[in-house]
Amino acid sequence: MKNSRINEVIEFVKKYYKIISVVLIVLMLPLIYLFVYSTGGIKYVYSHSMYIPILLAGIIIGPKFGVFIALSAGILLGPLMPIDTVTNEPQIVVNWMYRLVIFMIIGFTSGHAFHKIKMSKQRIDELMSHNQETNIPNTNFLKRIPSILKNDEYSLMTVLINNHNNIIDVLGTDIYHILLNQIYTELTSNLKDRTLIIQSDSNKLWVMKPYLDLTNDAKYILSILNKQWIINDIPLYVDFSIGATHVEHGFDLMNLDTFESADNSARYAQLNNISYMIHDENKLRKKSDYALLATFKHALETNQTFLTYQPKIDLNTMKPYGLEALIRWHHPEKGLIMPDSFIPLVEETKLIHLLTDWVLTNTLYKIKAFRALGIEVPISINVSAKNLYDPFFFERVMKNINSSGVDKKLIKFEITESVLMINPEESKNVLEKLVKHGVLIELDDFGSGYSSLAYLTQFPISTIKIDRLFMQKILINSQVRQIVKSAIQLSKDLGYKVVAEGVETAEVLDVLKEFNCDYAQGYYFAKPIASEEIEDWYRKALQP
Ligand code: C2E
Numbered sequence: 302m303k304n305s306r307i308n309e310v311i312e313f314v315k316k317y318y319k320i321i322s323v324v325l326i327v328l329m330l331p332l333i334y335l336f337v338y339s340t341g342g343i344k345y346v347y348s349h350s351m352y353i354p355i356l357l358a359g360i361i362i363g364p365k366f367g368v369f370i371a372l373s374a375g376i377l378l379g380p381l382m383p384i385d386t387v388t389n390e391p392q393i394v395v396n397w398m399y400r401l402v403i404f405m406i407i408g409f410t411s412g413h414a415f416h417k418i419k420m421s422k423q424r425i426d427e428l429m430s431h432n433q434e435t436n437i438p439n440t441n442f443l444k445r446i447p448s449i450l451k452n453d454e455y456s457l458m459t460v461l462i463n464n465h466n467n468i469i470d471v472l473g474t475d476i477y478h479i480l481l482n483q484i485y486t487e488l489t490s491n492l493k494d495r496t497l498i499i500q501s502d503s504n505k506l507w508v509m510k511p512y513l514d515l516t517n518d519a520k521y522i523l524s525i526l527n528k529q530w531i532i533n534d535i536p537l538y539v540d541f542s543i544g545a546t547h548v549e550h551g552f553d554l555m556n557l558d559t560f561e562s563a564d565n566s567a568r569y570a571q572l573n574n575i576s577y578m579i580h581d582e583n584k585l586r587k588k589s590d591y592a593l594l595a596t597f598k599h600a601l602e603t604n605q606t607f608l609t610y611q612p613k614i615d616l617n618t619m620k621p622y623g624l625e626a627l628i629r630w631h632h633p634e635k636g637l638i639m640p641d642s643f644i645p646l647v648e649e650t651k652l653i654h655l656l657t658d659w660v661l662t663n664t665l666y667k668i669k670a671f672r673a674l675g676i677e678v679p680i681s682i683n684v685s686a687k688n689l690y691d692p693f694f695f696e697r698v699m700k701n702i703n704s705s706g707v708d709k710k711l712i713k714f715e716i717t718e719s720v721l722m723i724n725p726e727e728s729k730n731v732l733e734k735l736v737k738h739g740v741l742i743e744l745d746d747f748g749s750g751y752s753s754l755a756y757l758t759q760f761p762i763s764t765i766k767i768d769r770l771f772m773q774k775i776l777i778n779s780q781v782r783q784i785v786k787s788a789i790q791l792s793k794d795l796g797y798k799v800v801a802e803g804v805e806t807a808e809v810l811d812v813l814k815e816f817n818c819d820y821a822q823g824y825y826f827a828k829p830i831a832s833e834e835i836e837d838w839y840r841k842a843l844q845p
């Protein structure tokens with residue numbers, strides 16, 4: 302309560318300080334006159350007090366007011382002031398005129414000098430708070446927020462220019478800077494007052510506008526931005542991503558943390574190829590996830606990632622008949638990272654294409670390494686939804702396999718049923734093309750979704766892999782046991798081969814054998830094996 306009163310007073314003084322100063326300075330004149338008069342007249346030292354209002358007038362208000370106050374002061378201490386109040390003897394004209402001139406010089410110079418200092422400070426502030434190349438306010442500008450944005454709700458939007466590197470590469474930084482400035486001008490002229498736009502990075506703007514509704518605000522910004530940009534007669538394609546978040550109080554915007562959620566949302570939109578993303582605590586990844594993702598491409602390129610191979614066992618012969626390639630990441634600081642901690646992140650981005658290409662390439666090497674030892678080993682790799690629905694996936698895969706010279710029947714793709722269900726028609730198309738060219742498909746994690754085997758028959762699948770959750774319960778839950786039994790039976794009736802994954806004990810293995818399961822995979826036989834050891838392991842396991 303008390304604080305807000307003080308704040309109100311401060312606000313009032315800030316707003317009216319010039320008027321208040323003028324009144325106070327003018328009031329000082331008669332007071333000082335009376336003071337000088339009552340202390341004995343101009344011949345005593347107290348007359349020098351008159352410099353105070355003259356200097357204040359110059360400094361606070363400016364040179365003109367300084368001269369005006371000096372003139373008034375000169376007259377008050379001139380013809381209107383005796384040399385000595387006891388004798389009432391008047392001053393010689395030259396004396397008080399001379400004083401008056403000195404007063405005026407002081408009033409003017411103090412005012413002028415201060416005005417100069419103020420102007421250059423303003424100029425420096427202006428320079429410091431604007432981006433040199435684009436002339437758009439930068440983060441230093443945030444200090445000025447209280448005078449621009451009031452204590453209202455705001456929509457804060459991070460606008461990313463996704464293809465800025467490309468624009469710079471093709472057209473150069475000068476054109477790019479002109480573009481940024483045009484974008485800024487376009488935004489400011491469309492958005493009404495009480496908005497603020499800041500360039501916080503070479504490819505990033507923060508737009509703050511009064512809050513209406515995040516979705517509409519983001520769409521509105523997009524509608525301004527989605528136009529044909531033309532710089533020096535060159536039409537430019539500019540790709541934007543927007544992240545929007547709600548800010549409850551205007552002055553929260555002085556705090557840089559506020560911008561993090563908008564930035565993260567924009568990054569999310571960018572990575573997922575969508576035009577805008579509204580901040581949602583639950584949907585967004587942690588900051589550390591972004592940091593991890595940011596280094597992933599480099600990790601792939603520098604082989605921080607590596608493959609391990611888990612054998613699949615033929616339950617008739619109890620010998621291995623193939624391998625599954627499983628990726629790992631040896632992070633320079635975090636150590637070993639398992640796929641469950643980074644695959645879901647990578648899958649949300651286009652990086653999953655690089656990952657799968659990398660896995661395929663390395664798997665093809667491994668198949669060739671086995672071939673050099675005279676062993677023919679089929680290896681399966683895991684394929685994500687984004688891969689399957691990537692229009693270039695099929696061509697890329699085929700090119701990769703063909704140029705490796707590996708027999709196509711040796712490379713298999715594991716695809717989960719949930720991936721197929723995203724777009725059954727489209728998945729059917731791609732799978733049929735793959736199968737036609739000799740690549741076999743295994744249905745991964747069967748039973749973890751809801752689709753029935755009968756429904757799955759429309760897809761050209763060769764093998765069904767029963768989810769490892771079932772193996773964990775098969776011994777203790779008779780219902781699960783029954784489900785596995787029927788799943789194996791039905792799959793075989795439909796002409797599929799069946800693999801059980803996650804087999805950890807001999808007891809589970811016995812049950813599977815009893816149900817006539819074809820293949821199994823699990824820690825009971827082998828954990829995923831390092832690339833350096835897999836050939837040895839395999840060769841030994843094949844021996845009688
Ligand atoms: P998934 O395809 O179902 O792979 C089987 C996972 O179960 C592997 O975990 C494997 O190490 C583990 N596992 C094998 N036998 C047993 C067992 O007896 N008991 C238990 N409890 N687990 C067993 P991992 O290697 O951590 O991989 C986890 C998931 O990450 C994989 O599940 C797969 O969805 C994904 N993943 C792994 N590598 C790749 C890859 O190269 N590309 C893609 N897209 N996904 C991958």
Ligand code: CA
Pocket residue numbers: 625683715745
């Ligand atoms: Ca798998």
Ligand code: CA
Pocket residue numbers: 745746766768769802
């Ligand atoms: Ca699986």
